[in-house]
Amino acid sequence: MKSIRIVTDSTADIPLSVRQELNIEMVPLKIHFGSDDYLDAVTLQSEQFYDKLKTSSHFPKTSQPSPAEFLDVYQKLLEEPDTEVISIHLSAALSGTYQSALLASTMLEESVGSVHVVDSRSASYGIGALVVAAAKAAKAGQSAEQILQLIQTMRANxxxxxxxxxxxxxxxxxxxxxxxxxxxxxxxxxxxxxxxxxxxxxxxxxxxxxxxxxxxxxxxxxxxxxxxxxxxxxxxxxxxxxxxxxxxxxxxxxxxxxxxxxxxxxxxxxxxxxxxxxxxxxxxx
Structure with missing residues (x-):
């Protein structure tokens, strides 16, 4: 039976403790205040962000991870034997993050098909709920096909x-x-x-x-x-x-x-x- 690893991005807003408990990999988006750049939920946490929003003269801008950043994560996970990856991301209608992840999945050469990239068609805990459910299902030994079906069912409800x-x-x-x-x-x-x-x-x-x-x-x-x-x-x-x-x-x-x-x-x-x-x-x- 293959091991299933779950990947998401920082816009899922899943607390660090939950990610650690369920072995969820997270790829951060970026926040820019003028010339100051931060990694979402890594070098800039929520409390710091809202404080900075009050004091900064710059309107915050955001940017998606590059395909190379996703590729690094996928390659690391696929070094584990008999592993598949399900990668669940911010709505493609809101960000290019999903496209970056999808492009990375096609750059895996021998491992093409081992990464399933999912457009959550959602944001924040609309993604997070899917990711957490998928990670719990993976921990319980469900297959990639079962987990992908679970995601579809959850999205519909x-x-x-x-x-x-x-x-x-x-x-x-x-x-x-x-x-x-x-x-x-x-x-x-x-x-x-x-x-x-x-x-x-x-x-x-x-x-x-x-x-x-x-x-x-x-x-x-x-x-x-x-x-x-x-x-x-x-x-x-x-x-x-x-x-x-x-x-x-x-x-x-x-x-x-x-x-x-x-x-x-x-x-x-x-x-x-x-x-x-x-x-x-x-x-x-």
Missing amino acids: FYIYFLVDTLEFLHKGGRIGKASALFGSLLNIKPILSLDNAGEVTAIEKVRGHKKAIARILELLGVEVAGRSIQTLHIAHANNLEGAEQLREVIMQNFTVEHVDYITLGPVIGAHAGPGTIAAFVSTV
């Missing part, structure tokens, strides 16, 4: 809603996608955003006020979940723990939730979503 304080960060970072029509909306309008089936940012609707926006998320979740239990709920935030706690509380009051956890949006995702963002990542399988 996964729901994401997020609220941003401002669309400025998505707009400046070029990731605003189908929510572009809302840019410059009236004061206190809170767009409820999600990721569509192609992994692009899309606006579900716009609501006036934070409380009404959260109430509407509950209504939308009620339709999606339709009486099923929520197996995992990850509440993510960009330096907004209070808002995250409010969102968790109202979801827990209205749904049966088997497992709940908090996630801090890392520097790259935070650079595009902006401080104050809160998000719910919901899986029913």
